[in-house]
Amino acid sequence: MAAQQKKDNDWLSWALIVFLFAVGLSPLALLLLFFKLFASDGKKKQAAPPPLRTENRTAQAAPADRQPSKAREAVGKMTKSPAAKRSTAFWLKLSGAVLAAVGIIACVEPIDMMAWLGSATSYYIEDLLTALAMTVGGGAMFYSGLSMDRQLKRHAKYLSVMGDREAVSVEELSRVLGYPKKRVEKDLQKMIDKGYFGGKAYLNMELGYLFRSGQADAAFQKQRREAAAQAPKEAEEGYSGILRNIRRANDRIADPVLSAKIDRLEDITAKIFRAVEEDPQKRSRIDTFLNYYLPTTQKLLDSYAEFEAAGVEGENLRQAKSRIESTMDAIVKGFEHQLDELYKADAMDVDSDIRVMETMLHRDTASAERDFGLGGTAAAQAEEEP
Numbered sequence: 001m002a003a004q005q006k007k008d009n010d011w012l013s014w015a016l017i018v019f020l021f022a023v024g025l026s027p028l029a030l031l032l033l034f035f036k037l038f039a040s041d042g043k044k045k046q047a048a049p050p051p052l053r054t055e056n057r058t059a060q061a062a063p064a065d066r067q068p069s070k071a072r073e074a075v076g077k078m079t080k081s082p083a084a085k086r087s088t089a090f091w092l093k094l095s096g097a098v099l100a101a102v103g104i105i106a107c108v109e110p111i112d113m114m115a116w117l118g119s120a121t122s123y124y125i126e127d128l129l130t131a132l133a134m135t136v137g138g139g140a141m142f143y144s145g146l147s148m149d150r151q152l153k154r155h156a157k158y159l160s161v162m163g164d165r166e167a168v169s170v171e172e173l174s175r176v177l178g179y180p181k182k183r184v185e186k187d188l189q190k191m192i193d194k195g196y197f198g199g200k201a202y203l204n205m206e207l208g209y210l211f212r213s214g215q216a217d218a219a220f221q222k223q224r225r226e227a228a229a230q231a232p233k234e235a236e237e238g239y240s241g242i243l244r245n246i247r248r249a250n251d252r253i254a255d256p257v258l259s260a261k262i263d264r265l266e267d268i269t270a271k272i273f274r275a276v277e278e279d280p281q282k283r284s285r286i287d288t289f290l291n292y293y294l295p296t297t298q299k300l301l302d303s304y305a306e307f308e309a310a311g312v313e314g315e316n317l318r319q320a321k322s323r324i325e326s327t328m329d330a331i332v333k334g335f336e337h338q339l340d341e342l343y344k345a346d347a348m349d350v351d352s353d354i355r356v357m358e359t360m361l362h363r364d365t366a367s368a369e370r371d372f373g374l375g376g377t378a379a380a381q382a383e384e385e386p
Contacts, residue, residue, distance in 0.1 A: 013032070013036060016032065017029050017032055017033050017036070020032065021130075021133070021134060021137070024126070024130060026129065026130045026133035026134065027133065029133070029137070030133045030136060030137050033137050033140060033141070034140060037140055037141065037144040038140075038144070085152075086149075086152060088145075088148065089145045089146075089148040089149045089152065090145070091145075092141050092142070092144050092145030092148065093141075093142050093145030093146065093149075094145075095138075095141055096137075096138045096139065096140070096141030096142030096143070096144070096145060097138065097142050098138070099134055099135075099137055099138030099141060100134070100135050100137075100138025100139050100141075100142060101138070102134060102138070103131050103132065103133070103134030103135030103136075103137070103138055104131075104135055106127070106130070106131035106134060107128060107131040107132060107135065109127070110124040110125070110127040110128040110131065111128065114128075151187075151190065151191060151194070151196070154187055154191075155191055155196050157177055158173060158177070158187070158188070158191075160310060160311050161173055161176050161177065161310050162210075166211065166212045166213065166215075166216035166219070166220075167209050167210070167211050167212070167216050167217065167219075167220040168209065168210050169208055169209050169210075170184050170185055170188070170203075170208045170209065170210065171208060172306065173188075173210075175303065175306070176306055176307065176310045176317070177310075177314075177316075178314070178316035178317070178320075185203065185205075188203050188210055189203055197210070197212055198212060198213075200212065200213040200214065201213065202214075204217060239273040239276075239277070242269070242273075242294060242298075243266060243269060243270055243273070245298055246262065246265065246266050246269065246297075246298065246301065247266060249262070249298065249301035249302050249304075249305050250262040250263065250266070250301070252305035252308070252309070253301070253304060253305050253308060254308055255308070255325075257325075258304070258324075258325055258328060261328045261329070261332055262301065262328075264332055265297070265328075265331065265332060265335055268332070268335040268336055268338075268339055269294070269335065271339055272286060272289070272335070272338060272339050272342060275339070275342050275343070276342075282342050285341065285342060286338065286342070289335075289338050293331075293334065293335075293338070297331055300324050300327070301324075303320070303324070304321060304324045307320060307321050308321075
């Protein structure tokens with residue numbers, strides 16, 4: 001019933017605009033039209049969640065501090081933006097094109113008459129201004145329809161990334177869709193003003209998150225606190241935590257070829273950590289590996305997993321995924337080189353031990369030959385004996 005009443009009020013406002021144009025009050029009609037097409041419905045950016053509704057509020061306080069005056073409510077209904085739908089965009093473009101065409105045609109007669117008379121009379125000037133107002137109004141409606149079409153397409157892209165989530169970060173939307181962060185914020189705020197995400201959605205600038213309701217914000221904050229309190233340190237910190245993060249990213253990635261390479265990465269990384277745990281003196285040799293190569297690789301894997309989950313096959317996503325796939329072979333080789341470098345000193349020690357042993361064996365063997373007559377002459381005599 002409420003939806004039907006809202007629809008009726010919307011048609012009433014359009015009927016009023018047409019009536020004002022018809023009776024010659026084109027300036028007032030144009031002003032009302034511009035308010036209806038381009039007003040933000042009184043919504044503003046929010047940097048913090050709105051206060052949640054509580055049960056202990058008194059019944060007398062609500063009407064006093066929340067209900068606007070009847071006059072303001074009526075003006076708000078008359079200037080409320082049209083609903084964001086494909087059909088609305090179509091009718092705005094069609095009606096705008098027709099109104100602009102009628103206005104242009106209506107401009108011809110007063111201009112022709114004033115040119116024929118050689119003077120500008122108030123009668124024809126009034127007709128010309130009315131026709132110009134109709135042309136401008138039609139152009140505004142057509143532009144509003146085009147703008148709504150573009151916003152609906154971008155809204156569909158944002159929804160493909162958001163899915164059913166009640167909270168999503170602006171940074172994630174920017175990274176996955178390849179849009180600048182400022183543009184994402186601007187798009188989201190416009191869509192919120194137009195009601196694309198429902199009447200309770202807002203953009204929390206402090207957290208950098210889009211929330212579809214204040215309850216979603218509260219649930220998100222509670223979940224973050226619980227996760228921080230319950231996560232065992234031994235599971236998220238240290239070498240085991242790093243390996244677990246690599247495995248989590250691999251579990252989210254569907255590509256079998258890339259997944260096999262990540263398995264190899266995890267195996268090499270585990271061997272590196274095992275070598276350091278067995279010989280703590282090797283810890284200083286993996287500083288760059290720990291502080292740069294591992295975090296950067298983890299970021300690439302997480303990004304690839306998010307790109308796959310986005311379900312959007314745009315050119316930017318394809319290029320980014322291809323770059324990660326082609327880089328993974330070089331990353332695997334780099335990890336293998338890091339593991340090999342850890343055993344470089346050990347290999348040198350082994351080589352040195354072998355050289356020393358060979359020298360000692362040669363010396364001891366030569367001494368035995370001299371002492372026991374096992375040299376070349378004794379060997380020759382042994383061969384001559386039957």
